[in-house]
Amino acid sequence: MRLLRGSGPHPCSVSHPTGKRSFRVRVGAVSPGVSTPPAPHHTTLPVSFQLDRGPVSLAALLDTGAAECFIDQGLVTRLKIPLTLLDHPIPVTSVDGRPLMPYPITHRTQDLRMTINEHMEALHFLVIQAPTTPLILGHSWFRRHDPHISWSTGKVTAWGANCRLHCTSPGSQPRATVPKDVDLTLVPPQYHDLAQVFAKEPTTRLPPHRPYDLEIRLQPGTTPPRGRLFSLSPAETQAMDSYIRDALQKGFIRHSTSPGAAGFFFVKKKEGDLRPCIDYRGLNKITIRDRHPLPLMNTALDATAQATLFTKLDLRSAYNLIRIKEGEEWKTAFITPTGHYEYLVMPFGLCNSPAVFQRFITEVLRDMLGRWVFVYLDDILIYSRTAEEHIQHVRAVLSRLLEHNLFCKLEKCAFHQESTSFLGFIISSRGLRMDPQKVQAVAQWPLPKTLKQLQSFLGFCNFYRRFIRNYSTLAAPLTSLTKTTNQPRPFRLTLEAITAFRDLVHRFVNEPILLHPDLTRPFVVEVDASETGAGAVLSQRGPDSKLHPCAYFSRKFSPTQQNYGVGDRELLAIKWALEEWRQWLLGTSDPFLIWTDHQNLIHLQNARQLNPRQARWALFFEPYNFHIAYRPGSKNLKADALSRRYTQDPKPPEPLTILPTERFVATLQWPLEASIRAALPADPAPPETPPNRLYVPAVCRQEALRWGHSSRLAGHQGQARTLQFLRRALWWPSMRRDVHEYTAACDTCARSKSSTQPGAGDLQPLPVPKRPWSHIGVDFVTGLPVVNHLDTILTITDRFSKAVHLVALAGLPTARRTAELLLEHVVRLHGFPQDVVSDRGPQFISRFWKAFCRLVGASASLSSGYHPQTNGQTERANQQLGRYLRCFASSQPSTWPRYLLWAELSHNLQTSSATGLSPFETCYGHQPPLFDHQVPEVEVPAAQEMVRRCR
Numbered sequence: 001m002r003l004l005r006g007s008g009p010h011p012c013s014v015s016h017p018t019g020k021r022s023f024r025v026r027v028g029a030v031s032p033g034v035s036t037p038p039a040p041h042h043t044t045l046p047v048s049f050q051l052d053r054g055p056v057s058l059a060a061l062l063d064t065g066a067a068e069c070f071i072d073q074g075l076v077t078r079l080k081i082p083l084t085l086l087d088h089p090i091p092v093t094s095v096d097g098r099p100l101m102p103y104p105i106t107h108r109t110q111d112l113r114m115t116i117n118e119h120m121e122a123l124h125f126l127v128i129q130a131p132t133t134p135l136i137l138g139h140s141w142f143r144r145h146d147p148h149i150s151w152s153t154g155k156v157t158a159w160g161a162n163c164r165l166h167c168t169s170p171g172s173q174p175r176a177t178v179p180k181d182v183d184l185t186l187v188p189p190q191y192h193d194l195a196q197v198f199a200k201e202p203t204t205r206l207p208p209h210r211p212y213d214l215e216i217r218l219q220p221g222t223t224p225p226r227g228r229l230f231s232l233s234p235a236e237t238q239a240m241d242s243y244i245r246d247a248l249q250k251g252f253i254r255h256s257t258s259p260g261a262a263g264f265f266f267v268k269k270k271e272g273d274l275r276p277c278i279d280y281r282g283l284n285k286i287t288i289r290d291r292h293p294l295p296l297m298n299t300a301l302d303a304t305a306q307a308t309l310f311t312k313l314d315l316r317s318a319y320n321l322i323r324i325k326e327g328e329e330w331k332t333a334f335i336t337p338t339g340h341y342e343y344l345v346m347p348f349g350l351c352n353s354p355a356v357f358q359r360f361i362t363e364v365l366r367d368m369l370g371r372w373v374f375v376y377l378d379d380i381l382i383y384s385r386t387a388e389e390h391i392q393h394v395r396a397v398l399s400r401l402l403e404h405n406l407f408c409k410l411e412k413c414a415f416h417q418e419s420t421s422f423l424g425f426i427i428s429s430r431g432l433r434m435d436p437q438k439v440q441a442v443a444q445w446p447l448p449k450t451l452k453q454l455q456s457f458l459g460f461c462n463f464y465r466r467f468i469r470n471y472s473t474l475a476a477p478l479t480s481l482t483k484t485t486n487q488p489r490p491f492r493l494t495l496e497a498i499t500a501f502r503d504l505v506h507r508f509v510n511e512p513i514l515l516h517p518d519l520t521r522p523f524v525v526e527v528d529a530s531e532t533g534a535g536a537v538l539s540q541r542g543p544d545s546k547l548h549p550c551a552y553f554s555r556k557f558s559p560t561q562q563n564y565g566v567g568d569r570e571l572l573a574i575k576w577a578l579e580e581w582r583q584w585l586l587g588t589s590d591p592f593l594i595w596t597d598h599q600n601l602i603h604l605q606n607a608r609q610l611n612p613r614q615a616r617w618a619l620f621f622e623p624y625n626f627h628i629a630y631r632p633g634s635k636n637l638k639a640d641a642l643s644r645r646y647t648q649d650p651k652p653p654e655p656l657t658i659l660p661t662e663r664f665v666a667t668l669q670w671p672l673e674a675s676i677r678a679a680l681p682a683d684p685a686p687p688e689t690p691p692n693r694l695y696v697p698a699v700c701r702q703e704a705l706r707w708g709h710s711s712r713l714a715g716h717q718g719q720a721r722t723l724q725f726l727r728r729a730l731w732w733p734s735m736r737r738d739v740h741e742y743t744a745a746c747d748t749c750a751r752s753k754s755s756t757q758p759g760a761g762d763l764q765p766l767p768v769p770k771r772p773w774s775h776i777g778v779d780f781v782t783g784l785p786v787v788n789h790l791d792t793i794l795t796i797t798d799r800f801s802k803a804v805h806l807v808a809l810a811g812l813p814t815a816r817r818t819a820e821l822l823l824e825h826v827v828r829l830h831g832f833p834q835d836v837v838s839d840r841g842p843q844f845i846s847r848f849w850k851a852f853c854r855l856v857g858a859s860a861s862l863s864s865g866y867h868p869q870t871n872g873q874t875e876r877a878n879q880q881l882g883r884y885l886r887c888f889a890s891s892q893p894s895t896w897p898r899y900l901l902w903a904e905l906s907h908n909l910q911t912s913s914a915t916g917l918s919p920f921e922t923c924y925g926h927q928p929p930l931f932d933h934q935v936p937e938v939e940v941p942a943a944q945e946m947v948r949r950c951r
Contacts, residue, residue: 043154045137050113050211051079058135062149066138071109071125075134083107083127090126101128111325113211119159121145121167122210167208188415190391194398198410203317206251206344207405212360213325214346214353216332217288224260224331225282232337236266239274240336247341252320256342258333278334280349290355295376303370306518307383308429309390310420313397314412315361318378321406322346322357364404365397373397381422390416447501451491455482461504472554473533474500474507517550517584523592525585526631527573529566532557534573538581553580563916568613570598575617578624588625595631672707676700686733693731704730705742716887717910719743724911728927748887766837769800772923773830777837777874778822778844780812781881785893793900794821795881797874798830799837802912803919804877806904808897815846827856837861837874880907 044059056079076083089104111122123141130136145167146160159167182198196202218224232240247253263279304310315321324332324344332343332350346353354377361375372393374381382397384390394415401408414420419428448454458478461471477500481491493501517523518540524547526537535554539547555576557569564572574594578585585592610618676696685695696704708726710716717725723739732738743749769775781793789810796805805825813821826833836858838844844862853860884903889896908919909928921927 043149043151045116045154045156047135048115049079050115051081060135060137061133062142063136064139064142066136068138068140069123069125070128070130070133070136070138072130072134073127074129074131076109076127081112082110084110084124092128111209111211111213116156119145119156119163119167121208122213182410186410186413191395191398191415194395194402197398197402197406198408198413200316200407202405203320203407204250207321207323209323209326210360212356212363213323214328214350214356215325216283216328216350216352218331219286219288222286224258224262224286224333226259226261227263227279227282227335229335229337230263230265232266236274237337239266240264240276241338243276244336244338244341252345253341253343254329256330256333256340258330258340258342260331261333261335261340264334264336278332278347278349280332280347280351283331284349284351287351290352290359292355292359294354294358295374303374304381304383304427306385308418309384309387310417310422310427311382311390311394311415312413312417312420312422313380313382313401314409315378315380315401316407316409318357318361318406319348319353320345322360361406364400364406368393368397368400376423379423381420381427383427387416445505447498448493449491451482454478454491457501458482471552472556473535474503476500476556478504519584519588522590523550523581523585523588524595525574525577525581525592525626526595527570527577528597529557529569529573531569532562534569534576536573536577536580538577538584550584551581553577559916564613567598568611570596571614571617574628575620578621585626586623591625591627594626594628596628597631672700672703675703688733690731693727694729696730696732698732701732701738705738708739709743709746710748716746716749716884717906720913721910725909766799769834772801772803773798773826774833775799775835775837776826776833778818779839779874779878780809780841781878782812784896787894787897790897793881794818794825795874795877796822796826797877798919798923799873801919801922802873802914803908803923804881804904806881806900808900812841813843815843815848815852818843819849819852832856833858835859835861837863839863877907 043062045062046057047060048055048057058075071081075081084107086106086108089106091099091104092101094100105126105128107127109125109127111124113120113122125135145163147156147163148158149155150157182195184192184195187195187198244253260283262283265277265279266274267277268274322345324346329342329344332347334341334343346356357377361377361380362369365373365375365380369375372382372384372389374383380397382390382393384393398408419426421427445457446453448457458475461475477494477497481493481497517538521540524539524541526539528535533554533556536552537549538551538553539549542548553576557564557572561569561572574596577594673694676694679697679699680695683697683699689695704726708730709722719740722743723736726735726739766775775798777797777799779795779797781795782791784791784793790808792809792811794807794809794813796807798804807821807825809821822836834857836853838860840862843849844860850860881903884906885896885899888899888902911918912922915922918927
């Protein structure tokens with residue numbers, strides 16, 4: 001639709017639905033990018049926009065008769081400019097009130113970054129159908145910028161006073177005089193012409209809107225809550241009045257009628273001054289988070305490796321230089337005893353403020369980042385190799401800051417330093433070390449007396465952990481005190497924790513200097529793994545050709561990882577080290593060296609057979625270019641110390657022979673052992689046979705499998721338990737595969753066992769006891785065939801060791817009889833328990849049972865109704881008992897009582913997956929003999945028959 005009448009421009013108005021104001025609009029006939037030339041009486045300006053797709057140049061019609069700025073719908077579609085729906089449609093009418101368009105304006109663009117020569121601003125356009133005049137700058141734009149236009153040449157000859165401060169770069173204006181509040185004695189002469197960047201006065205004025213304004217996006221259906229009004233002391237009231245008056249004068253805040261309001265209060269600074277704070281916690285809870293990342297300190301500072309000169313800058317009032325997006329101000333409202341206000345600039349306390357400012361400053365310095373600039377919020381570090389380069393780099397940064405109306409706090413800037421303190425680090429050409437002021441704070445740190453004080457100390461230490469060799473294991477006695485438990489416990493430092501605290505303080509005071517990693521030189525990674533942890537050192541050769549540390553790393557093994565074999569633990573240490581230093585080690589042109597004291601790992605890259613865990617890790621190692629070399633433990637001291645600090649080597653000592661050899665008469669053997677030894681001459685043990693285990697020749701393996709799975713001691717366990725049972729004394733190369741095939745083909749297991757897959761949902765286990773038989777579970781197995789009046793089994797489970805006692809009974813006992821059984825089978829053998837978990841049977845909810853438990857000092861814990869999983873360990877023991885009896889007594893159900901003692905013994909001999917030990921070992925510290933030994937013939941046939949049946 002051409003909005004023209006005759007040959008001249010057609011005035012029209014855009015009126016708000018309220019009718020309180022109307023806008024004079026004149027739509028010309030210029031279409032940038034269209035071959036039709038503009039009419040002679042139309043003046044256009046070349047403008048450019050910075051869009052996501054890149055820069056776009058257009059011609060904008062200058063129309064003082066148009067009330068607002070407009071853009072054509074077709075141009076919006078072609079450039080894919082994002083739009084925002086207006087709160088209320090705006091009808092378009094002519095000056096005499098007649099509708100000019102059959103439809104109202106419903107959308108506007110988001111703020112666009114528009115540049116006219118050196119003039120830059122952020123503004124939005126109303127969207128209309130005007131293909132011949134796709135871009136119009138109206139009266140609101142003229143009023144805001146007050147441009148001086150040469151109508152004969154169609155150029156802007158000068159901008160308004162406000163634009164000279166906020167919208168134009170310094171190069172477009174005459175050289176400014178040195179601000180009165182800038183002390184040039186603190187500024188190197190090379191930057192005197194840029195002294196305006198250190199001025200204080202510009203930061204006291206309201207900044208212009210930019211594309212980076214803070215938008216507070218709320219979760220759907222939410223609104224900012226109303227906070228509480230805090231009471232203020234007389235001193236705080238005086239400080240509040242001064243703050244409000246000053247902020248209103250600067251234009252940073254204004255009076256508000258917002259439905260939301262956050263609380264206003266003060267906190268005291270270290271210097272004693274009062275800092276105003278706004279309680280935006282309620283607003284932050286409903287704000288959609290901005291996920292723009294902050295720089296990673298450890299990796300970003302590595303870019304300074306080759307630098308010799310450093311300059312650091314600190315931005316003045318950085319947050320106040322970002323505006324709240326237009327229309328979003330009401331969400332920042334806060335209340336004080338004197339009124340209701342809202343921010344026009346970005347305040348502290350909003351959850352997205354750091355991300356918004358980091359995005360802004362990153363965009364401002366994007367082409368310099370990683371080359372000679374590192375920026376973390378309002379802290380800027382400039383680093384260079386030579387003095388000439390450094391001056392150029394500093395000038396480039398200062399000019400860019402001035403261009404974007406950003407100003408530095410001169411008193412916190414430092415120029416041309418060979419060593420500088422930056423974000424808690426001392427950075428120099430020699431390397432990286434901790435700030436001595438921070439180290440001094442650690443040296444004077446008092447011994448923590450509360451959990452919060454300990455957490456504060458550990459939080460500080462964790463920031464500098466890269467400097468401390470073996471940090472994780474060194475701090476383990478302290479970190480263990482921070483773990484939460486179901487029951488509150490008083491805070492108390494153990495002797496080991498006090499020693500760890502003092503050792504950490506000592507190591508901080510004597511901190512090393514870490515060499516800057518140099519990607520042009522080869523790396524050396526030293527790794528080692530002990531029984532409980534892994535350690536690694538990343539090193540490079542310095543100018544003296546000696547190895548110097550670049551970083552330390554250590555980590556504790558989980559209980560599961562502690563059960564890995566030696567080779568897997570060493571391999572896991574290598575994997576962790578490569579993950580920690582991935583940014584340096586991945587993609588190296590020359591292979592880096594890995595030193596390990598486990599000789600078998602040097603064949604890892606050429607190994608043909610790997611276990612499943614090693615096969616998974618092999619895929620992780622594939623992108624890395626490295627070579628593994630063997631280094632004896634006596635030379636691998638640094639990594640070895642990292643892995644072993646504050647750990648005890650749990651390897652048992654080799655058994656010692658106490659009796660002289662002449663006292664030995666003979667050695668007892670069990671039948672399977674005799675068969676194996678008889679077959680060994682024909683099939684000798686290979687050299688890789690583990691020590692203290694007997695090699696099983698091929699002809700004896702079926703017999704060994706039958707004994708390890710189907711005997712009464714074994715009890716038809718699953719694949720994992722059968723393998724663990726056999727590995728205690730036997731070994732052969734295909735042991736795992738043979739056990740898997742044998743257990744999978746066991747007909748008795750297939751007929752007698754059911755699925756043991758856990759149900760869906762989160763598991764909430766009971767607390768772990770501190771010693772055996774202090775916390776027990778009891779339950780009854782009923783419905784068994786009656787044999788000599790016996791038809792019930794009492795199952796008693798120790799929740800610590802997983803041991804069980806099984807008692808055959810004639811029917812369900814009374815509460816009194818249950819108490820007697822507890823005394824006979826638990827108290828007599830293990831002492832009084834502290835807690836008894838049971839279901840809600842009549843025995844356990846009776847007054848007698850509750851009184852009995854109170855008298856013996858035990859708590860009676862009842863499971864939830866219709867939820868037997870509460871007493872899960874006892875229920876699991878009942879399942880295993882049922883499977884055992886089905887395997888051995890299913891053909892003759894009346895024989896189940898004779899198998900009960902064997903079921904108990906078999907259960908207590910099997911290794912528990914939770915503890916890694918058998919219940920017998922956990923309770924008594926040793927494993928009983930597993931095999932019925934061969935004994936000499938005796939002349940008592942009844943005893944021989946009994947032993948034969950047991951076998």
